Amino acid sequence: MSGATARAAARGTAAGRTTARRARTRQRLLDAALQVFAEEGFGRSTVEQVCERAGYTRGAFYSNFTSLDELFLAMWEERSVRMLNALRAALAAVPADAGPEETLRAALTAIPVEDAWFRVTAEFTAHALRNPSLRHVMVARERAIQETVLPLVTAALRRDGRVVPDEAALGQALVAVHDGTSAQVLLEPGNEEPRRRREALFRHVLDSYSAPGPGRRAAPTDRADPAARAARTER
Amino acid sequence: MSGATARAAARGTAAGRTTARRARTRQRLLDAALQVFAEEGFGRSTVEQVCERAGYTRGAFYSNFTSLDELFLAMWEERSVRMLNALRAALAAVPADAGPEETLRAALTAIPVEDAWFRVTAEFTAHALRNPSLRHVMVARERAIQETVLPLVTAALRRDGRVVPDEAALGQALVAVHDGTSAQVLLEPGNEEPRRRREALFRHVLDSYSAPGPGRRAAPTDRADPAARAARTER
DNA sequence: TGTATCGGATACGTTCCCGTATCCGATCGA
DNA sequence: TCGATCGGATACGGGAACGTATCCGATACA
Numbered sequence: 001m002s003g004a005t006a007r008a009a010a011r012g013t014a015a016g017r018t019t020a021r022r023a024r025t026r027q028r029l030l031d032a033a034l035q036v037f038a039e040e041g042f043g044r045s046t047v048e049q050v051c052e053r054a055g056y057t058r059g060a061f062y063s064n065f066t067s068l069d070e071l072f073l074a075m076w077e078e079r080s081v082r083m084l085n086a087l088r089a090a091l092a093a094v095p096a097d098a099g100p101e102e103t104l105r106a107a108l109t110a111i112p113v114e115d116a117w118f119r120v121t122a123e124f125t126a127h128a129l130r131n132p133s134l135r136h137v138m139v140a141r142e143r144a145i146q147e148t149v150l151p152l153v154t155a156a157l158r159r160d161g162r163v164v165p166d167e168a169a170l171g172q173a174l175v176a177v178h179d180g181t182s183a184q185v186l187l188e189p190g191n192e193e194p195r196r197r198r199e200a201l202f203r204h205v206l207d208s209y210s211a212p213g214p215g216r217r218a219a220p221t222d223r224a225d226p227a228a229r230a231a232r233t234e235r
Numbered sequence: 236m237s238g239a240t241a242r243a244a245a246r247g248t249a250a251g252r253t254t255a256r257r258a259r260t261r262q263r264l265l266d267a268a269l270q271v272f273a274e275e276g277f278g279r280s281t282v283e284q285v286c287e288r289a290g291y292t293r294g295a296f297y298s299n300f301t302s303l304d305e306l307f308l309a310m311w312e313e314r315s316v317r318m319l320n321a322l323r324a325a326l327a328a329v330p331a332d333a334g335p336e337e338t339l340r341a342a343l344t345a346i347p348v349e350d351a352w353f354r355v356t357a358e359f360t361a362h363a364l365r366n367p368s369l370r371h372v373m374v375a376r377e378r379a380i381q382e383t384v385l386p387l388v389t390a391a392l393r394r395d396g397r398v399v400p401d402e403a404a405l406g407q408a409l410v411a412v413h414d415g416t417s418a419q420v421l422l423e424p425g426n427e428e429p430r431r432r433r434e435a436l437f438r439h440v441l442d443s444y445s446a447p448g449p450g451r452r453a454a455p456t457d458r459a460d461p462a463a464r465a466a467r468t469e470r
Numbered sequence: 471t472g473t474a475t476c477g478g479a480t481a482c483g484t485t486c487c488c489g490t491a492t493c494c495g496a497t498c499g500a
Numbered sequence: 501t502c503g504a505t506c507g508g509a510t511a512c513g514g515g516a517a518c519g520t521a522t523c524c525g526a527t528a529c530a
Contacts (some may be wrong), residue, residue: 021497033524041362042280046487059508060490115364122361125418126276127353139422172419172429173436180415183360184407187374194407201408201440208439256527257477281517292477297519 013230026064028054033075038116040082042072042123073225075136076124079117079142086110099207103156107149110198113182122183146171157206170209177201261299263289268310273351277358279431287391310370311359314352315376319383321345326387338391342384343434349415355416392441398448404446412436453467 036045047068051061065071090110094103128134136164154164164170167235181198188194247392267289271280282303286296293408325345329338363369385406399405415434423429 019506020496025507039365040359041278041365043276044282045278047489052256057509058487058489059510061508063507067444119361119364122357123276123278125422126357129350129354130274134424141423142419147355157345159466168428169432169435172416172432173439175416176419176433176436178299178411180411180413180414181407183414184377184411186364187360187370197404198380198411201334201411204443205439207493208443224438254476254527255486260477283517283518291477293519294480296478387507 010153025060028074030078031180038119100156100162104202113185115186118182157210162210164210173205177205236325265310265313268306273354323383323402334395335391339437348420353417392445399445406441412440
């Protein structure tokens, strides 16, 4: 077995302190991976392209990862965690008395619809559907998102006099709407209409999955548009 | 230039009648492409894998296509057209007095959430975001879907006493919900909950994007309960 | 039935990328 | 300041997929 590989393997199992230098190299490879995967597509990317982009040779790569697959997963998880933290921070900064509209806007600002990340996520999803262990990773991430978002969203709705009967259903709906509308927004970069409709759809979903409850306010508000308000009377 | 390539190119420009044999070969390559791309991912797939799956050698491939990219596009368009036709047929078969619930169910049955196709579509979307001409193909397809679905959905809603103020917005929402929830359904094959919630979300969207109008019925309907509708409806 | 075109198979050379083994400068601890 | 370990660079050999040129059986048409 080669020296570098042997050391990397040993680091994997044993304690293996990590030098600052090594951490920087690893991080640069992760950053380069996102760029290259987004530009070329994961399947079309090569180890060499990632290394070149990061400013290293393949020796550095094989000293830090064993395969492109491993790098892909590591990069995806790192960015996921980062985005989830950004979302948490943004929601924590929302005023304590903010309504659903403000909360929604803060969340959408924290998680922008970004081209490179969307491409990578789309491919990762397809990839995960082929690989049971990756599937679990994705499911766990979706759960984490929902656990982060739901308490704050329901709290904001409650301040607005509305209760959420089925939080899990609302969580799934919000994630689905986010994913489904992202592609539409990105496919027509010059058209602002999809983005507006995306936000409208979010509002409709918040309405549909909540109902007037024993909150401080008696009457339903019309923070959405009149059509939504009218539709709400049904349930 | 090689003989085969020269002929293929000539066929592209000039009239170029197509033999039955050639059409069969082409079709088999298209079918093999879907399978291979779904299993391996587009980027990981090779010309040789597709040919082997189809039962040919690379000679046949290069006689019919110039690149994997071209095959990918051709396959995607062929399957898209096929699915759109299936959807049209299914919606045409819906009884003329059917309500939104029945119409929705017919549409969802005609366009099942299928693993292989979803993977391919996810990768195609990512690919299209890198390629302006492919982007237009996708946008055109989404438009075609909406033009097929919307008239029938709004008609069904109208029979239910509801009007749709903004059809384009409803169309975009329906497509987004379809795409966004498909991944959730497929990621947890053993869990029926995502599928149920998917259908519920569709109903909520139909509600939110329509309003009581000058229809035959005054009271709010229970579209969610086909039995009640049937009981009430006998014409 | 003969012949011309067509359609796919075969047979190259080439390029790219892989993964490993080894080497050397840098860094850290004594 | 001097070793020892660490981290990445360099240097290989190998294999896979590429695209093209050519060939030959099959099919159609006169």
